[in-house]
Amino acid sequence: MPRARGDDALMAGRLAILCPGQGAQHLAMFDMARLDPAARALLDAWFADPALGATLQAGLGEERFTNRIAQPAIVAATLAMWRALQATIAPPVLVAGYSIGELSAYGVAGALAPEDVIKLAIERARLMDACVVDGAEQGMVALSGMPSGTVDALLAGCGFYPAIVTGDDALVAGGPAAQRDALANAAMAAGGHATVLPVAVASHTPMLAGAVAPFGALLADACWRAPAFPVLSGISAEPVFAAGKALAELPRQIAEPIRWRDCMEAMSEAGITVALELGPGAALSKMLQSRKQNIACRSVTEFRSLDGIRAWLQRQLD
Known part of the structure; x- marks a missing residue:
C-alpha cells in the first residue's frame, strides 16, 4: 500500500518514475498491465473508443514503429502500466519522461487525464509528420x-x-x-x-519548428490539473510544479534538444534512490544505472509479474 507521509517517510527511499520514448514498442507491450483489473478495464475502454482504438490496435501490428502510431501506443502502454501499479506502490518524488515520454509523465502525475494524453500524442505525431515535406526526408x-x-x-x-x-x-x-x-x-x-x-522525423531539432505553436495551442485547450508530484522538463531539466510552466516548455521540446543527461543529474540532486521505468523497454533505467550506480534502477519489462515489481520496490524503498 502507499507509504504514509510523515517523519518515517522522510527517512525512506525516494522513488522516480521514468516514462520511455519510442523504440522498444512490441506486440506484447500491454500484456502485463492487463493482469490488473483496473488497467485492463482502462485498456478495454481505449481500444473500444472510436477516436483511439484503431490507432492503438495498429500499435500491435507492423505499423508500430511509424511516428503516428508509435507515439500514442507508447503513451497508452506507459499509462496503462501506471494504472496497474499506482494504488499499490509508494508515491514517487518526481517523474521524468524521454521525448514523447514527457507527455506521458504529465499523465502519470495526474495533470492530464490518460485518454487526453493519448489524444494529444496522436495530434503531436500528426503535427510532427507534417513538418516532413516531400524530397526533404x-x-x-x-x-x-x-x-x-x-x-x-x-x-x-x-x-x-x-x-x-x-x-x-x-x-x-x-x-x-x-x-x-x-x-x-x-x-x-x-x-x-x-x-x-529507424526514425523518419528529426525530433527535437529546428526542423520540427512548425509543430511547436499548433501543439502549444492544443495543450492550452486541454483540461489541466496541478501535478501530484513534479515532472522534469526535458529542455531545462528543472522540476515543473504547475501547468503554466508545462504549457511553456512542453511544446518547445518538439524542436529543442532534450537534456536527458542533465535530467539524470537532477534526479540524483533530488535524492532519488530508486527509479522504475514503466516500459516498454529498459533504455532509461539502464542509462541511469550506468551513470548513477547509487540509484537502484529497473524496468517493468525485467519482471514476470506485477507482484514482483511491487515486492522489489518495497525492498528498495524500506
Whole structure:
C-alpha cells in the first residue's frame, strides 16, 4: 500500500518514475498491465473508443514503429502500466519522461487525464509528420564515444542538429535523411560509434519548428490539473510544479534538444534512490544505472509479474 507521509517517510527511499520514448514498442507491450483489473478495464475502454482504438490496435501490428502510431501506443502502454501499479506502490518524488515520454509523465502525475494524453500524442505525431515535406526526408543518428571537440563540426558538416544529449560523449542527432550515412561514417572515422535509427522525423531539432505553436495551442485547450508530484522538463531539466510552466516548455521540446543527461543529474540532486521505468523497454533505467550506480534502477519489462515489481520496490524503498 502507499507509504504514509510523515517523519518515517522522510527517512525512506525516494522513488522516480521514468516514462520511455519510442523504440522498444512490441506486440506484447500491454500484456502485463492487463493482469490488473483496473488497467485492463482502462485498456478495454481505449481500444473500444472510436477516436483511439484503431490507432492503438495498429500499435500491435507492423505499423508500430511509424511516428503516428508509435507515439500514442507508447503513451497508452506507459499509462496503462501506471494504472496497474499506482494504488499499490509508494508515491514517487518526481517523474521524468524521454521525448514523447514527457507527455506521458504529465499523465502519470495526474495533470492530464490518460485518454487526453493519448489524444494529444496522436495530434503531436500528426503535427510532427507534417513538418516532413516531400524530397526533404528526415532522420536521426545515435552517436557515442565521441572524442572531445568533434561533435559540433561533424553535425554542422552534415546539416544535423543535437536532438537528445544522453551522456558526456553521447547524443542523438537529427537532420536530413540523405546525410544519415555520411554522419555515421564521419563519426566512426573520428573514433566514435554511430547507429542510424529507424526514425523518419528529426525530433527535437529546428526542423520540427512548425509543430511547436499548433501543439502549444492544443495543450492550452486541454483540461489541466496541478501535478501530484513534479515532472522534469526535458529542455531545462528543472522540476515543473504547475501547468503554466508545462504549457511553456512542453511544446518547445518538439524542436529543442532534450537534456536527458542533465535530467539524470537532477534526479540524483533530488535524492532519488530508486527509479522504475514503466516500459516498454529498459533504455532509461539502464542509462541511469550506468551513470548513477547509487540509484537502484529497473524496468517493468525485467519482471514476470506485477507482484514482483511491487515486492522489489518495497525492498528498495524500506
